[in-house]
Amino acid sequence: MRRIVPLVLSAALSLTAASVALAAPAPANEATRYKRAPAPVRELLDAPRTPSKLISPRGDVMLLVRTRPYPSIAEKAAPLLKLAGVRFNPENNAPHGYRSYEMTIQALPKGDPRPVTLPKDARVGNIRWNDDGTRAAFINVTDTSAELWVLDVKTAKVKKIRGAQINPVMGFALTWLNDHKTLLVKTVAAGRGKPPVAPAAPIGPTVRESDGVRNPSSTYEVRDVLTSAHDADLFDYYASSQLALVDAVSGKVRRIGKPGVHWRVDPSPGGEHLLVRTLQRPYSYKRDRDRFPAKVEIWDLRGELVERVVEQPLAESVPIHGARTGPRGHRWRATAPSTLIWAEALDGGDTYAELPEHDRVMMRPLGGTPVQLARLAHRYGGVQWIEGGGRALLSEVDRANHRVVTRLVDVDAPAVAPRVVWDRNWDDRYGHPGSPIYRPMTNGVWAIREHGGAIFLSGRGDTDDGPRPFIDRLDLATLTSERLFRSEPGGVEGYAGVLDPAKGTFLTSRESPTEPPNLYLRTLGAELAQVKRDEATRRSTAQPITNFKDPAPQLRRVQKRLVTYKRADGVPLSFMLYLPPGYEEGTKLPTVIWAYPLDYTDAGAAGQNRNSPDSFTLPWGASPVMLALAGYAVLSNAAMPVIGPTESAYDTFVEQLTANAEAAIDKAVELGVTDRDRVGIFGHSHGALMTANLLVWTDLFRAGVARSGAFNHTLRPFGFQNERRTFFEAQRTYIGLSPTLHADQLDEPLLIIHGEIDANPGTRPFQSVKLYETLSGVGGVARLVMLPHENHGYNARESVEHVLAETIEWFDKHVKNAPPRESRPPRSPEITKEPERCVTAPVSRPSTPHPSYRAACDRKCQRRRRRAERKRKRQERKAMNK
Numbered sequence: 001m002r003r004i005v006p007l008v009l010s011a012a013l014s015l016t017a018a019s020v021a022l023a024a025p026a027p028a029n030e031a032t033r034y035k036r037a038p039a040p041v042r043e044l045l046d047a048p049r050t051p052s053k054l055i056s057p058r059g060d061v062m063l064l065v066r067t068r069p070y071p072s073i074a075e076k077a078a079p080l081l082k083l084a085g086v087r088f089n090p091e092n093n094a095p096h097g098y099r100s101y102e103m104t105i106q107a108l109p110k111g112d113p114r115p116v117t118l119p120k121d122a123r124v125g126n127i128r129w130n131d132d133g134t135r136a137a138f139i140n141v142t143d144t145s146a147e148l149w150v151l152d153v154k155t156a157k158v159k160k161i162r163g164a165q166i167n168p169v170m171g172f173a174l175t176w177l178n179d180h181k182t183l184l185v186k187t188v189a190a191g192r193g194k195p196p197v198a199p200a201a202p203i204g205p206t207v208r209e210s211d212g213v214r215n216p217s218s219t220y221e222v223r224d225v226l227t228s229a230h231d232a233d234l235f236d237y238y239a240s241s242q243l244a245l246v247d248a249v250s251g252k253v254r255r256i257g258k259p260g261v262h263w264r265v266d267p268s269p270g271g272e273h274l275l276v277r278t279l280q281r282p283y284s285y286k287r288d289r290d291r292f293p294a295k296v297e298i299w300d301l302r303g304e305l306v307e308r309v310v311e312q313p314l315a316e317s318v319p320i321h322g323a324r325t326g327p328r329g330h331r332w333r334a335t336a337p338s339t340l341i342w343a344e345a346l347d348g349g350d351t352y353a354e355l356p357e358h359d360r361v362m363m364r365p366l367g368g369t370p371v372q373l374a375r376l377a378h379r380y381g382g383v384q385w386i387e388g389g390g391r392a393l394l395s396e397v398d399r400a401n402h403r404v405v406t407r408l409v410d411v412d413a414p415a416v417a418p419r420v421v422w423d424r425n426w427d428d429r430y431g432h433p434g435s436p437i438y439r440p441m442t443n444g445v446w447a448i449r450e451h452g453g454a455i456f457l458s459g460r461g462d463t464d465d466g467p468r469p470f471i472d473r474l475d476l477a478t479l480t481s482e483r484l485f486r487s488e489p490g491g492v493e494g495y496a497g498v499l500d501p502a503k504g505t506f507l508t509s510r511e512s513p514t515e516p517p518n519l520y521l522r523t524l525g526a527e528l529a530q531v532k533r534d535e536a537t538r539r540s541t542a543q544p545i546t547n548f549k550d551p552a553p554q555l556r557r558v559q560k561r562l563v564t565y566k567r568a569d570g571v572p573l574s575f576m577l578y579l580p581p582g583y584e585e586g587t588k589l590p591t592v593i594w595a596y597p598l599d600y601t602d603a604g605a606a607g608q609n610r611n612s613p614d615s616f617t618l619p620w621g622a623s624p625v626m627l628a629l630a631g632y633a634v635l636s637n638a639a640m641p642v643i644g645p646t647e648s649a650y651d652t653f654v655e656q657l658t659a660n661a662e663a664a665i666d667k668a669v670e671l672g673v674t675d676r677d678r679v680g681i682f683g684h685s686h687g688a689l690m691t692a693n694l695l696v697w698t699d700l701f702r703a704g705v706a707r708s709g710a711f712n713h714t715l716r717p718f719g720f721q722n723e724r725r726t727f728f729e730a731q732r733t734y735i736g737l738s739p740t741l742h743a744d745q746l747d748e749p750l751l752i753i754h755g756e757i758d759a760n761p762g763t764r765p766f767q768s769v770k771l772y773e774t775l776s777g778v779g780g781v782a783r784l785v786m787l788p789h790e791n792h793g794y795n796a797r798e799s800v801e802h803v804l805a806e807t808i809e810w811f812d813k814h815v816k817n818a819p820p821r822e823s824r825p826p827r828s829p830e831i832t833k834e835p836e837r838c839v840t841a842p843v844s845r846p847s848t849p850h851p852s853y854r855a856a857c858d859r860k861c862q863r864r865r866r867r868a869e870r871k872r873k874r875q876e877r878k879a880m881n882k
Contacts, residue, residue, distance in 0.1 A: 005034065006802055007756075007786040011776035034073075034798040035805035040554065040629040044619065045070075045801060047552040050516050051104075055507065056133030057440045059498025061107050061153055062519075063116075063127070063136065064546075067099040069620060070797035076789035080757070082224040083235040085288030087759065088169050090195065091144060093188055093238055095168060098123035098141040105156050108498075108507075109521045109545055114156045119149070126168065130176040131444035135248055137174055137183055139166050148174065148185060150248045163253045167241040170263050178271045178444030181248050186241035189259040196233040208285060213317070222761045223288045232283050236261065243274070243303065256303030263294070269445040270337025273306060273366065274299040275330060284316050291315040296330050298338075298366065307366065309340065320719045320726070321399055322349040323379065327362070333411075334385035334447045335392075338366040341373070343380035351379055351399055352724065361394065363411060373411055374418065378403075384436055386455060387447040391476070393421065393436065400646050402426050402601045408476065421479055427598075427605035433481070434459025434472055437499050451501035453477055458495035461486065466562060466612045469494035471506065484524065485540060491515070492615045508542070511616040514556055519545040552618060557581035558628045562613035563635075565667035567659045572607035575638035575664055578628040579673060589633040590678040590816040591668055593701075594624035596687040597640040597657060599649050599722050606641035622707075622794060622803040624682070630808045631816065633673045638664045640690060650723045650733050654697050657690055661700050677702070680815040682807065684708055685763055685792065686721055692739035692771070695748045702821075703749040703814035705807050708792050710763045711771040712740040720762055740767075743774040749781040751810040753803055755790030763792060783810065 036042065051064040081090050088095045101124040104113040118124065119140055126139040136151040146166040151158045165188045166173050175184045206228060226232050242259040246252070261279040268275065280293045296309040315324040323345045333339040341363045347353040359380040364370040374394060381395035381404060390412030396405050404426050407418040422433050434457030436448040448455050454473045461468040469492060471485040487493040491512035496519060499506040504524035511517040521543040550556070559579040566572055580589070600606035619625040624636045640660045642649050661681070668674035681701045683691045688709025695704050713720050713734040717727035727734045735741055754768035765786065772784035785806055787799045794800055 006788065006799075007784075009772060009776075009784040011772065011780060011782045034802045035809075037626075037801045037805040037808065038630055041626050041804055041808075042801065044552055044555060044626065044629065045797070045804075047618070049618070050548040050551060053496070053509075053519055053546070054127060054129070054136075055108070055497045056129050056136075056153075057131050058133040059108060059500075059507065061105060061111075061133055063151075064104045064106060064113060065127070066102045067124075070795055070800060071097075071099065073789065073796040073798040076796045076799075080789075081234065081238065082757070082759070083231055083238070084226050084283065084292070085223040085290065086169055086239065087224065088238065090238060092141055092146060093165075093167055093169060094139070094141045094146040098125040098139070100124075105151075105153060109543060116151060116156050116158060118158060119147075119160070126173055128174055128176060130180045130248075131178065131440040132180045134180060137176070137248065139168060139173065145188075146173075148183070148246065150183075159251070161246055161248075161251050161253065164244060164246055167239075169239050170241070170261065172264050172266075175265070175267060176444065177245075177267055178269075180444070183246040183248055184265065184267060184274070185244050185246055186262060186265070187244045187253075187255065189240060189242040190255070192237070192240070192259075195237050196230060198230050206285075222286065223759055225288055226283055226285050232281070235283065239279075243276075245301065256301065257299055258303070263289075266332055268332050268338045269334055269441075269443050271443065272301065273338050274301070275309075275332060275340070277330070282314060284314060286316050291318065291324070296327075319348075319350040319352075320724055321351045323351070323359075325349050329380070331383075332445075333363065334441075334445045335387065335389060336365065339368075340364050340366075341383060346375070359396070371414075373409065374407075378405070381406075385447045386436075386476075387439070387441050387450050393448070394418070397426075402646070408479070419479060421474075425602050425605055427600050427602060427608075429460070429462040429605070429608050429610065432459055432462070433457060433474075434470065437471075437495070439499070449499060449501070450476075456484075456499055456501070457481070460494070462608060462610070464564070464609050465489070466609065466614050467492055467494075471495055471499075485522065490614055492612060493520070507545075510542070512614060513560065513616065514550070516548050516550055516616050516618065518548055521545060554581075555617060555619075558617070558625070559583055560613065560617060562609070562611050563667060563671065564609065565663055567663040569659065571603055571641060571643070572609075573639040573641075573660060573663055574609045574611055575635040576611045576613065577668070577671075577673070578625050578634040578636060580628050580631050580633075583673075586672050588675040589631070589673055590680075590811070591633040591635060591665075591674040592624065592627055592680040592682060592811055592815070593635045593638050593661065593664055594687070595635075595638040595640045595660075595681075595683055595690060596685070597642055597653070597690050599642045599644075599646070601644070601646060601649075603643050606639075606643045610639070611637055622800050622807070626804050627808065627811070630812075632811065633668065635664055635668060646722065646724060650721075650730075650737065653733075653737055654693055657694055658698050658700075661694055661698070665700060677821055678815050678818060680704060680811045682706070685760070688763075689737070689739070692746065692750065693737060695750060696739050696742045696746045701748060702818050703751075703811060705751040705753065705810060706768075706771075707753045707803070708755060708758055708760070708763050708768075709752075710767045712738045712767060714738060714741075715764075715767070716762055740771045740774050743771065743780060744778045746775060746780055749783075749810070749814040750775065751783045751785070751806060753785045753787065753806065755787050755792060755794055757789060758792045760792040781814075 049069050051066040054063040078089050079091055080087055103116040105116055106113045123141045124138050128137050134153050138149055140147045140149050146168055148161040148164045148166050149158050167186045167188045173186045239261045240259050241262050242255050243257050244253050244255045262276055264277045266275045276297050276299055278295050283292055293314045294312045298307040300306050310327045318324055325345050327342045327344050330340055330342045333341050343359050343361050346360055347355050347358045357375045358378055359376045361373040362370050363373050376396040378396040378398040381397040384393040390410045392409055394407050394409045402425050406422045408421050409418045410416045437456040437458055438446045439449045440446050454475045457472045457474055459470055461470045469487045472481040473484055474481045493508045493510035496507040496509040506522050508520045508522050509517045510520055522540050524540045561577050563577050564574045624634050628634045642653055642656045665679055669676050679701050680703045681691050681694055682705035684707040688706035691704040691706045692711055752768045752772050754765050756765055758765050772782050775782040787794055790799050794803055
């Protein structure tokens with residue numbers, strides 16, 4: 001029987017020998033039952049969600065889809081195969097995650113919702129509109145197969161397409177052709193037989209061999225790799241599909257081409273050809289499917305080969321953050337019937353090589369000669385086509401400096417020089433110009449909408465006070481923009497689709513701290529080409545389309561506000577403060593900080609506000625906001641910037657985290673909401689690494705919770721997060737930021753939570769197990785909770801509640817109800833003496849650590865000396881008594 005209850009291990013503070021064995025599991029009742037969270041938290045978990053809105057391409061109708069927010073643990077416990085970076089249920093040949101749905105259809109802008117009757121116990125996904133909005137296709141997953149269904153908008157009725165078992169394992173499972181009635185789908189090949197059977201006994205060992213050539217490749221390219229010949233056979237069996245054309249009206253299914261491990265399949269804009277990328281052997285046992293050999297071909301609609309575009313070899317040696325050599329990333333040009341565009345590396349795939357050019361971009365019509373469109377100083381970042389000709393936005397990405405350069409090009413007029421539209425730091429949220437607005441062209445292909453010599457941009461519009469979404473008009477002749485719409489203060493209203501420049505209308509989604517997101521039709525009262533700057537928002541009108549009510553009114557009693565402050569070096573920071581219902585001003589509360597470190601190359605961008613005080617709060621999953629219902633002041637999304645060049649920012653990771661955390665606590669104490677002696681810290685993934693390091697190197701917190709983290713960087717020697725150096729190039733940093741290697745210095749209680757099937761290569765579950773075992777061995781106070789059938793994030797209803805219950809209980813015991821701290825020397829930023837190596841500061845520290853960090857290390861040393869002295873005296877007394 002598969003285990004579907006969490007495994008819980010606990011370790012208490014012990015002064016026994018360092019060779020203490022792994023602590024015994026927690027009592028049986030804990031190891032066999034999911035915990036219940038406090039009643040207010042359970043009520044919020046079970047609050048209904050507002051429906052998702054799926055607007056048709058033409059904007060005349062929408063689907064309102066409501067689903068259960070959390071699957072049950074029984075659903076998560078279904079069989080699962082993990083092969084080459086894909087995960088799926090072998091019993092129905094489909095990924096996990098399809099949910100029960102309720103669906104209604106509603107005409108826009110005015111219309112009454114009409115219910116759509118779905119099949120009994122439907123688990124729906126991959127909903128796709130055709131381009132004229134008359135039909136929508138979707139996949140319904142049963143216990144044994146993935147079915148194709150089609151919704152007729154006019155009748156609001158659905159029908160099953162028989163004879164087409166869908167294979168969604170590799171994605172791109174269904175696509176509408178431009179006749180609006182034909183679907184291109186991936187099907188399970190007819191007569192494929194039974195799955196391969198593992199040999200009764202091994203026929204030999206698994207052997208891997210290195211050829212002596214250096215080929216460091218990113219840690220993050222080893223997701224669920226194949227481990228045996230049998231794995232490779234299983235991958236072939238379940239990932240292979242046969243393409244088929246389905247008439248959505250008659251239900252006729254016509255299979256085309258040969259079966260294969262087809263990955264990406266794209267119809268040409270002209271509707272006569274298919275671009276098919278198919279994986280081939282030999283498969284890698286070191287990398288996932290991204291690096292497998294592949295062939296890229298052009299087929300006709302009968303499945304006949306028209307042209308072999310390229311054979312891509314096995315790519316096991318791609319440099320960190322690099323690209324494969326040879327032609328890559330083939331796509332159709334959206335504004336031509338059958339023209340390909342792709343990129344080729346000029347740097348051997350090494351993004352950080354010191355070369356004047358790194359990529360070139362090529363284009364070729366079917367049967368024609370390739371032409372070079374551009375040579376780029378940095379890595380190719382994609383092309384966005386503008387309707388009505390050869391103009392496009394071509395981007396390149398400078399990863400080392402966090403920059404994106406976008407140029408306006410005309411591929412049909414090579415004599416016209418490209419012009420820079422934007423050259424910006426990708427971390428600069430305040431200066432983000434917005435994203436182009438698309439629409440389907442007459443051939444059904446999507447392109448950037450152009451009207452009156454301009455394109456339109458929608459953006460989040462971040463400011464010091466929170467987001468103010470906007471719509472801009474960008475003149476393609478002058479490359480100047482003017483604002484057409486901007487969200488008013490007090491709420492957040494952003495572009496939701498269906499821009500009509502001639503009528504001056506578009507859809508928005510508007511919310512406020514007390515109102516859930518609802519759909520509106522905005523009318524500016526003039527053609528968008530004629531609207532003048534600063535007049536648009538004032539003149540616009542808003543017609544409500546939906547009227548969803550607050551599904552969790554009890555949460556409005558939680559006080560919420562944006563708090564801004566500065567760290568010691570002047571970098572602006574912020575957090576969202578949540579206070580419990582009924583909070584009385586001036587009451588000092590136990591406090592928890594939830595954060596996730598982000599790295600920046602520019603201090604100005606690092607100080608920008610990322611929070612949204614005017615948005616509607618309805619937390620999902622094990623959200624930190626839930627702890628406000630348990631009596632805590634919650635400093636959510638507290639800024640944790642790590643600023644510096646990409647090649648060395650992590651050398652000061654701990655020092656900068658310390659400065660960030662100290663500034664947040666100081667501000668919360670200044671506001672009168674926080675008891676400095678009762679503060680906890682928690683985070684997920686990279687936030688878990690942050691949590692453990694702050695407990696190792698500072699005394700700012702009483703306890704911590706680390707979820708799905710990685711704690712020993714020597715076990716991922718070819719990069720972590722955005723660290724681009726290898727372990728062998730930056731040993732001091734890798735070791736210094738590895739809490740497992742400094743577990744003897746982690747003397748605050750730590751709750752460690754991890755999903756048992758975490759697919760993130762950087763945060764393997766054994767990372768949490770080893771941290772727990774090490775803490776247990778050195779006498780730390782720790783608790784390990786392993787969640788069955790959970791990935792990097794947790795979404796089973798039982799798992800989510802259990803995580804919240806564990807977190808609240810842990811902080812209640814070690815923060816809210818913690819005894820007073822033992823006396824300690826005053827905090828002194830004037831300390832200049834280097835901490836002694838009784839317990840080391842991280843070996844990665846620079847020659848001039850941050851003062852508060854030096855002081856924290858010195859305090860930890862003194863506390864451990866006092867503890868060691870007390871232990872020595874106890875041993876002496878025992879010896880005298882004997």
